[in-house]
Amino acid sequence: MDQIHGGHSSAIRRLSPRCLEVVELAARGLGNKQIAWELGVEVATVATHLARSRAKLGLPTRLRLIQELAAVRDRPPLHPTRPLSSVEIEVAIAALEGKSTIQIARERGRAYRTVANQLASVYRKLGIGSRLELAARWPVERGPVRVAA
Numbered sequence: 344m345d346q347i348h349g350g351h352s353s354a355i356r357r358l359s360p361r362c363l364e365v366v367e368l369a370a371r372g373l374g375n376k377q378i379a380w381e382l383g384v385e386v387a388t389v390a391t392h393l394a395r396s397r398a399k400l401g402l403p404t405r406l407r408l409i410q411e412l413a414a415v416r417d418r419p420p421l422h423p424t425r426p427l428s429s430v431e432i433e434v435a436i437a438a439l440e441g442k443s444t445i446q447i448a449r450e451r452g453r454a455y456r457t458v459a460n461q462l463a464s465v466y467r468k469l470g471i472g473s474r475l476e477l478a479a480r481w482p483v484e485r486g487p488v489r490v491a492a
Contacts, residue, residue, distance in 0.1 A: 355412065358396055365392040370409045372476035406441050409478045425468050434461045435481070438474050 358366065368378045375393075379386045393405060402408045427435070437447045448458040471477055 355400075357399055359392075362392045362396045362399075365389055366396050366408060366412055369393060369405060369475060370412050370479040372471070372473045372479065404441055406439070406474065406478050409475055410439070413479045427465060427468055431461055431465045431468070434458060435465045435477060438462060439478055439481070 355363070364382065365378055368381060373381065375386050375389045378389045382389070393408070397403070397405070397408050400408065400411060402411060434447060434451075437450070438444075442450070444458050444462065445455055447453075448455045451458065466472055466477070469477070469480070471480060
């Protein structure tokens with residue numbers, strides 16, 4: 344199977360135009376209901392297109408699908424309004440790895456609310472609103488944004 348990692352877009356080209364459209368909207372941070380409304384289709388149809396796209400590309404999750412799409416698109420790097428702290432970067436990377444807020448809190452030995460606040464701070468500084476937007480705009484392959492001193 345073609346790899347789309349590292350800027351090779353041949354695998355992405357195998358997606359149908361509708362699948363690509365659905366993935367693009369998901370990459371903008373829209374949920375299935377919002378995508379369905381935007382395209383005038385059923386929510387189940389959106390879920391089917393996302394599942395087909397993941398299957399064609401051999402990707403296990405929606406998050407990885409969005410990260411791979413972002414890797415082949417020339418998206419501008421994130422320029423935070425303020426630099427992220429090293430803790431915020433670690434929490435953001437854990438979120439990008441697909442870990443839930445509860446999992447991150449347990450691994451870090453912190454309260455759930457502390458980690459939720461740290462993620463909210465990351466979103467605010469980066470001008471984004473969700474994990475999906477984080478994945479779309481800051482793929483793991485590009486590395487972390489600059490760290491506060």
